[in-house]
Amino acid sequence: MYEVIRKLRVSRGQFWGIVMAVSIFLVIAGCSDKKMTFDQKIWIEARDNESWELRQKMAQYLIEEQTLVGNDKNEIIQLLGKPEDYSDVSKNEMYYTIDLFYGYDIDPVRVEYLVFSLDSNNKVTKYVRKLALGGL
Numbered sequence: 235m236y237e238v239i240r241k242l243r244v245s246r247g248q249f250w251g252i253v254m255a256v257s258i259f260l261v262i263a264g265c266s267d268k269k270m271t272f273d274q275k276i277w278i279e280a281r282d283n284e285s286w287e288l289r290q291k292m293a294q295y296l297i298e299e300q301t302l303v304g305n306d307k308n309e310i311i312q313l314l315g316k317p318e319d320y321s322d323v324s325k326n327e328m329y330y331t332i333d334l335f336y337g338y339d340i341d342p343v344r345v346e347y348l349v350f351s352l353d354s355n356n357k358v359t360k361y362v363r364k365l366a367l368g369g370l
Contacts (some may be wrong), residue, residue: 347364
């Protein structure tokens with residue numbers, strides 16, 4: 235390895251400095267991946283497998299793209315599956331779990347949802363992330 239350094243006419247200190255800089259860049263670039271394109275199969279499987287990180291990334295993609303505004307309620311259900319069924323949720327909203335953390339308790343400590351708001355014609359008007367501490 236030091237043969238290569240000598241041929242490049244770079245000191246050992248400079249070489250290791252370059253190696254460190256490239257390593258730090260790769261770590262930072264790898265950590266910034268907070269979204270991924272939407273994939274229906276992965277979305278459904280992620281819920282079944284409780285792979286919440288995948289759902290969070292896809293939800294972020296959907297929120298940034300806002301391509302589902304104007305879609306019908308049934309189109310959303312066909313795409314994302316059946317929403318959560320809570321008795322205290324308005325009929326003009328649909329909740330999809332994107333993160334669930336229990337901590338040391340039997341009940342969830344933190345739940346994050348992708349929430350769709352619907353108009354009187356059951357068309358999506360907006361969708362956002364919603365964090366609920368201690369469940370819904």
